[in-house]
Amino acid sequence: MDGQRTRRRIPEATVARLPVYLRILSEQFDDGVTNMSSEQLADFAGLNAAKVRKDLSYLGSYGTRGVGYEVEYLVYQIRRELGLTHDWPVVIVGAGNLGQALAGYGGFGDRGFPVGGIVDVDESKVGSLVGGVRVRHLDEVAQVVQSRGISIGVIATPGAAAQEVADALVAAGVTSLLNFAPTVINVPHGISVRKVDLAVELQILSYYEQRRASAKAATLHAVPGAR
Amino acid sequence: MDGQRTRRRIPEATVARLPVYLRILSEQFDDGVTNMSSEQLADFAGLNAAKVRKDLSYLGSYGTRGVGYEVEYLVYQIRRELGLTHDWPVVIVGAGNLGQALAGYGGFGDRGFPVGGIVDVDESKVGSLVGGVRVRHLDEVAQVVQSRGISIGVIATPGAAAQEVADALVAAGVTSLLNFAPTVINVPHGISVRKVDLAVELQILSYYEQRRASAKAATLHAVPGAR
DNA sequence: GATTGTGAAAGCGTTCACAGCC
DNA sequence: GGCTGTGAACGCTTTCACAATC
Numbered sequence: 001m002d003g004q005r006t007r008r009r010i011p012e013a014t015v016a017r018l019p020v021y022l023r024i025l026s027e028q029f030d031d032g033v034t035n036m037s038s039e040q041l042a043d044f045a046g047l048n049a050a051k052v053r054k055d056l057s058y059l060g061s062y063g064t065r066g067v068g069y070e071v072e073y074l075v076y077q078i079r080r081e082l083g084l085t086h087d088w089p090v091v092i093v094g095a096g097n098l099g100q101a102l103a104g105y106g107g108f109g110d111r112g113f114p115v116g117g118i119v120d121v122d123e124s125k126v127g128s129l130v131g132g133v134r135v136r137h138l139d140e141v142a143q144v145v146q147s148r149g150i151s152i153g154v155i156a157t158p159g160a161a162a163q164e165v166a167d168a169l170v171a172a173g174v175t176s177l178l179n180f181a182p183t184v185i186n187v188p189h190g191i192s193v194r195k196v197d198l199a200v201e202l203q204i205l206s207y208y209e210q211r212r213a214s215a216k217a218a219t220l221h222a223v224p225g226a227r
Numbered sequence: 228m229d230g231q232r233t234r235r236r237i238p239e240a241t242v243a244r245l246p247v248y249l250r251i252l253s254e255q256f257d258d259g260v261t262n263m264s265s266e267q268l269a270d271f272a273g274l275n276a277a278k279v280r281k282d283l284s285y286l287g288s289y290g291t292r293g294v295g296y297e298v299e300y301l302v303y304q305i306r307r308e309l310g311l312t313h314d315w316p317v318v319i320v321g322a323g324n325l326g327q328a329l330a331g332y333g334g335f336g337d338r339g340f341p342v343g344g345i346v347d348v349d350e351s352k353v354g355s356l357v358g359g360v361r362v363r364h365l366d367e368v369a370q371v372v373q374s375r376g377i378s379i380g381v382i383a384t385p386g387a388a389a390q391e392v393a394d395a396l397v398a399a400g401v402t403s404l405l406n407f408a409p410t411v412i413n414v415p416h417g418i419s420v421r422k423v424d425l426a427v428e429l430q431i432l433s434y435y436e437q438r439r440a441s442a443k444a445a446t447l448h449a450v451p452g453a454r
Numbered sequence: 455g456a457t458t459g460t461g462a463a464a465g466c467g468t469t470c471a472c473a474g475c476c
Numbered sequence: 477g478g479c480t481g482t483g484a485a486c487g488c489t490t491t492c493a494c495a496a497t498c
Contacts, residue, residue: 010434015431015434016427016431018430018434019424019426019427019430019431020411020427022430023409023426024411045411046411046413081434082430082433082434082437083433083434083436083437083438083440084430084433088429088432088433088436090429097328097331097332098332100328101324101325101327101328102425104324105324105325105425107425107426108425108429111426111429111430112433113426113429113433151436152429152432152433175436175439176432176435176436177432178428178429178432182250182334184247184251184271184272184273186273190439192432192435192436194428194432196423196425197246198329198332198334198335198423199246199250199334199338199340200243200246200247201405201421201423202315202335202340202379203245203246203249203309203311203338204242204243204246204421205315205379205403205404205405205419205421206309206310206311206315206339206340206379206403207237207242207245207308207309207310208403209310209378209379209402209403209419210309210310211310212402212417213310
């Protein structure tokens with residue numbers, strides 16, 4: 001009577017790990033592995049077994065006590081849960097350095113996210129081929145999105161343009177955004193946004209480097225010559 | 228008597244947001260803004276004011292009640308805490324599509340992370356110029372790292388090579404890794420790793436897209452024609 | 455009057471530990 | 477005997493709410 005509707009909600013942290021399990025399980029399956037325990041999967045993923053079991057339990061009870069998980073079946077279940085049973089074409093906004101690298105990367109299409117379109121505001125780029133796809137003008141983004149049934153947009157523009165690009169994508173009907181621009185974007189409720197920010201990642205690493213450096217300095221100072 | 232040594236530890240979640248505050252504050256400062264409240268900063272960062280205040284409180288009591296935070300001083304304090312008072316040259320491993328895009332991107336050096344070296348195993352790439360830096364062989368990575376005093380390595384190789392590259396970087400003396408390869412890497416205790424994985428991000432978006440789609444289908448089914 | 459700084463409460467995610475099942 | 481599935485405990489993060497301060 002309720003079926004899909006009351007579908008158990010999966011915690012965000014778990015959703016973020018499912019793709020990792022999926023990749024590992026797929027690789028193992030290709031290597032001929034048919035069964036895995038939570039312990040083995042945890043080792044590959046760099047996690048502990050309890051976390052893996054809890055994560056997988058949100059999908060349902062697909063393991064066998066005393067035995068483990070059947071790799072092929074688990075791959076199928078994770079793919080289904082992640083909505084990877086069909087392709088999700090994406091539109092890339094920004095045909096600069098990054099946009100071109102993303103389009104040319106290939107790992108996109110392979111994994112079920114073919115590049116359905118690339119747009120830019122720069123007239124000198126419009127019409128050129130990037131990764132086998134012809135660049136169109138940002139003004140035509142709604143047409144690109146609608147004709148290809150695209151729901152995921154990738155923002156690969158400078159930070160200053162990111163918000164208006166996000167607005168244009170949402171207006172065109174896109175409901176998920178992957179933002180590479182170093183800017184926080186505002187979107188209406190119900191739109192998903194993921195952000196990838198190089199500078200932020202490096203600055204986080206810098207923090208821990210700096211701690212290491214000052215911890216070391218303090219130790220040297222406190223116990224000169226020791227150790 | 229203890230000074231730096233017993234330096235208050237900042238929660239990971241806060242460390243990850245400090246770079247965002249820093250960017251916003253720097254931009255505002257450049258625009259002539261000299262003072263900001265937690266509320267204003269929260270709006271720019273897409274967060275709430277309480278979180279901003281709690282985050283900033285880990286740095287010390289740098290605000291003024293009834294007034295807010297002095298932008299310039301806060302920029303200085305965050306930069307200091309993040310260890311951004313000096314440059315951190317990085318070494319990029321992998322001169323393929325992604326490595327070239329990263330090296331050519333520029334946003335690296337601008338933000339205090341100049342490309343101190345690029346290495347690859349492909350002899351046909353060794354010797355060529357990428358983003359103004361000459362590509363050297365992976366075998367020479369230790370020399371590159373040591374001569375430039377590099378502590379951050381960027382892995383931009385295919386997944387299959389990532390673990391051995393990580394091992395080589397750690398052996399060379401690198402203590403922080405930014406991993407773009409779609410593989411979990413194992414490192415000794417005390418080494419920091421951050422991971423950026425395109426496919427994972429897209430698959431997370433796919434999950435929410437798929438939920439939206441099935442929620443919509445369920446609604447249409449439950450109340451045909453309504454709304 | 456405005457806004458910070460922070461204890462306390464609530465919420466979320468991880469880990470433990472063991473009953474349940476093969 | 478081995479391994480899953482999961483309540484319960486724990487710890488981290490967010491949010492609340494208000495006293496302290498300008």
